[in-house]
Amino acid sequence: MTGPPPSRRADLVALTDRLLRDARTSADPQRRAELLAQVLEAHRDIIDVLADLYGGDASEETRLATHEAFALALADFDPAEGTDLLSFAVPIVVRRLRRRLRDSGWSVRPPAPRGVACRVVADD
Numbered sequence: 084m085t086g087p088p089p090s091r092r093a094d095l096v097a098l099t100d101r102l103l104r105d106a107r108t109s110a111d112p113q114r115r116a117e118l119l120a121q122v123l124e125a126h127r128d129i130i131d132v133l134a135d136l137y138g139g140d141a142s143e144e145t146r147l148a149t150h151e152a153f154a155l156a157l158a159d160f161d162p163a164e165g166t167d168l169l170s171f172a173v174p175i176v177v178r179r180l181r182r183r184l185r186d187s188g189w190s191v192r193p194p195a196p197r198g199v200a201c202r203v204v205a206d207d
Contacts (some may be wrong), residue, residue: 089182096167098125103162122168123154130176137180145180150180 099122106118123130134149156172164171 092169094167095125099168100162103160103168119154119157123150126153126168126172128195129173133173133176135178137177137184148175148183149180152176155179 102118102122102125103189107123109115109118128155130149131146133153134146137145137149148160154174156175157168159175160168160171162168
């Protein structure tokens with residue numbers, strides 16, 4: 084995944100910084116939520132690409148999980164640490180998606196080793 088082109092990324096970073104700064108300084112919780120929703124909307128293309136890459140069929144459930152992971156990363160993001168939102172959020176989203184895929188794959192269990200099954204039968 085290469086990400087957005089440099090000019091688009093610079094514009095996205097500038098927009099995100101402005102929205103997050105306004106959200107931090109807003110005293111109105113509803114206005115803060117609207118600004119954070121705008122940040123999520125600005126990153127929708129990237130969120131959808133991550134859902135396609137790690138979701139396989141990119142079902143609606145996968146897309147919702149990806150948006151949720153990005154929203155949680157956004158809640159933990161602190162611009163004072165010196166990184167931009169994408170550099171912070173993408174690894175978190177990918178980790179959550181991989182964990183989700185791993186956990187959903189546990190319904191298929193490998194068979195027990197043959198020797199174990201024979202011993203269990205022989206002990207009866």
